Amino acid sequence: MKCQHCEKPATFHITELTEPNGPSVLHLCEEHARTFLSNEGTATPASALSSMLAKQLKIKNAAEELATADKKTCPICGITFADFRKFGRLGCAYDYIAFEDDLQPLLVNIHGSLQHVGKEPSNQTGSPERQHRIMQLKVEMKEAVEKEDYETASRLRDKISEVESGNESSWSKDALEDLGDDFQSDTPIV
Amino acid sequence: MRGQGPESDIVMSSRIRLARNLSEFPFIRKCTPKDRIAIAMSVHRALDSLPLSADTEYVDVAKLGDLDRQFLMERQLISHELSESQGARAVILDPHERFSIMVNEEDHLRLQVMQSGLDLEAAWQRMDQLDNQLESKLTYSFNKRLGYLTACPTNVGTGLRVSVMLHLPALVATKQIDKVFRALNKINVAVRGLFGEGSQFMGDFYQISNQTTLGKNELALVAKVREVVPRLIDYERKAREFLVNESRQDLHDNVSRALGILCTAKKISSEETMHYLSKVRMGVNLGLISDVKIPTVNKLFIHTQPAHLQKLCGHKLSVTDRNIERANYLQLHLAKRPESEIN
Numbered sequence: 001m002k003c004q005h006c007e008k009p010a011t012f013h014i015t016e017l018t019e020p021n022g023p024s025v026l027h028l029c030e031e032h033a034r035t036f037l038s039n040e041g042t043a044t045p046a047s048a049l050s051s052m053l054a055k056q057l058k059i060k061n062a063a064e065e066l067a068t069a070d071k072k073t074c075p076i077c078g079i080t081f082a083d084f085r086k087f088g089r090l091g092c093a094y095d096y097i098a099f100e101d102d103l104q105p106l107l108v109n110i111h112g113s114l115q116h117v118g119k120e121p122s123n124q125t126g127s128p129e130r131q132h133r134i135m136q137l138k139v140e141m142k143e144a145v146e147k148e149d150y151e152t153a154s155r156l157r158d159k160i161s162e163v164e165s166g167n168e169s170s171w172s173k174d175a176l177e178d179l180g181d182d183f184q185s186d187t188p189i190v
Numbered sequence: 191m192r193g194q195g196p197e198s199d200i201v202m203s204s205r206i207r208l209a210r211n212l213s214e215f216p217f218i219r220k221c222t223p224k225d226r227i228a229i230a231m232s233v234h235r236a237l238d239s240l241p242l243s244a245d246t247e248y249v250d251v252a253k254l255g256d257l258d259r260q261f262l263m264e265r266q267l268i269s270h271e272l273s274e275s276q277g278a279r280a281v282i283l284d285p286h287e288r289f290s291i292m293v294n295e296e297d298h299l300r301l302q303v304m305q306s307g308l309d310l311e312a313a314w315q316r317m318d319q320l321d322n323q324l325e326s327k328l329t330y331s332f333n334k335r336l337g338y339l340t341a342c343p344t345n346v347g348t349g350l351r352v353s354v355m356l357h358l359p360a361l362v363a364t365k366q367i368d369k370v371f372r373a374l375n376k377i378n379v380a381v382r383g384l385f386g387e388g389s390q391f392m393g394d395f396y397q398i399s400n401q402t403t404l405g406k407n408e409l410a411l412v413a414k415v416r417e418v419v420p421r422l423i424d425y426e427r428k429a430r431e432f433l434v435n436e437s438r439q440d441l442h443d444n445v446s447r448a449l450g451i452l453c454t455a456k457k458i459s460s461e462e463t464m465h466y467l468s469k470v471r472m473g474v475n476l477g478l479i480s481d482v483k484i485p486t487v488n489k490l491f492i493h494t495q496p497a498h499l500q501k502l503c504g505h506k507l508s509v510t511d512r513n514i515e516r517a518n519y520l521q522l523h524l525a526k527r528p529e530s531e532i533n
Binding site: 001002003004005007008009010027076077078079087088089090091092093095096097103106107110111112113114115116117118119120121122123124125126127128129130131 | 211212213214216217218219220269270271296318321325326329330331332333334335336337338339341342343344345346347348350351378380381382383401402403404405406407408410
């Protein structure tokens with residue numbers, strides 16, 4: 001997404017909480033974010049995202065939460081939450097699940113919602129949970145090979161191709177139980 | 191930008207874009223050069239297997255020179271990000287410029303549909319069909335809860351950005367534009383200036399678009415942007431009326447002088463050109479200038495930009511030479527010579 005004032009990418013997503021009519025979100029490039037923030041008489045933070053998160057955490061009086069969130073790492077692409085805050089871009093689709101708790105307040109601030117409504121692809125095999133499942137199975141297969149347990153390795157190989165082709169019968173239920181619990185949990189929609 | 195379609199005196203164009211990512215690759219910032227090539231190949235292959243390929247051109251942006259990239263950018267067929275980034279990237283072009291598909295921009299795919307004037311519903315219908323075609327051959331990253339997953343959380347959900355480009359010179363002249371911006375921001379509609387470099391809003395063009403992409407379906411998001419447009423048109427019309435009533439003579443003088451400068455200058459920058467073309471455009475729409483047509487003015491906004499000017503000229507030009515060439519070009523098309531209308 002581009003900056004609201006120019007063609008540069010918007011790396012700063014500023015949520016102005018002091019507006020009398022509720023929060024308003026600004027999407028700005030570094031330069032315009034700096035101008036905006038200096039006009040506001042606020043110190044220029046390294047990232048507006050961090051400023052927003054800091055504001056939220058300040059309310060909760062728990063600054064250490066930010067440090068904990070920053071260290072979280074996505075098992076698929078390897079970025080940390082701190083990386084995301086710095087660049088304003090996620091590394092892969094699974095980040096939405098890996099950083100779910102930390103992204104939720106941001107999503108509520110930007111969109112006022114946590115539930116997609118609208119178009120869905122007819123081919124729904126492209127879920128990040130499935131990508132994660134494939135990765136897990138590949139790790140297990142590698143371990144089985146290392147242990148010279150070729151029977152298990154071969155079973156896992158078949159399983160991987162089933163998941164990849166979208167024909168696996170039980171994976172989605174398992175995967176939801178394994179991985180999706182938090183994601184499926186009820187979160188208040190603001 | 192043909193100057194056609196409903197409300198085309200104020201609404202320049204409608205645009206809809208979708209952000210999509212392929213499930214088997216990481217998002218762009220974590221893509222290796224090989225990933226980028228593989229994404230471009232997957233999209234190219236998908237396109238080749240669709241009827242769409244017969245009428246479109248797949249352009250390898252990495253192989254284009256500076257001038258060609260800038261040319262596509264000035265026509266809004268590619269973004270600044272796609273033009274300036276590194277590595278494998280492409281754009282699929284429709285020869286009639288009704289849509290373009292950027293590959294390896296901020297997201298793996300950025301589909302955009304353009305429409306002259308205000309016709310968002312038609313634009314969405316075409317976008318939906320285009321998306322369905324590609325989706326039949328590609329696996330998009332999608333999650334039931336958060337919808338289409340995008341590199342930036344500001345686009346997640348529908349991945350939809352609906353925007354309308356408006357020409358609002360009277361709201362600028364009467365200094366009411368900031369008030370309008372503040373009102374729009376409160377209802378989650380973003381406004382930004384167009385054609386400007388840096389923070390400079392040029393030519394009095396403003397683009398309004400939805401800020402949220404999650405929690406409302408595509409048609410609701412289209413409707414949200416669509417609903418504010420008549421109000422903006424109304425404000426702009428009232429501001430124009432006010433300017434005419436306050437002093438028709440002053441306004442007539444102002445727009446005529448703008449035309450005078452464009453017709454007689456010997457050197458002119460693109461910023462100055464935008465500034466005066468905007469006044470001329472309002473003058474034509476208010477019937478104060480009779481011998482210039484709106485489609486001509488709309489085309490001049492594009493053709494006087496640096497890459498277009500150099501393309502028309504057939505070779506690269508220095509800034510000074512561009513300013514001279516631009517003045518010649520404007521004179522040729524705006525001076526009282528009806529045969530010089532751009533076709």
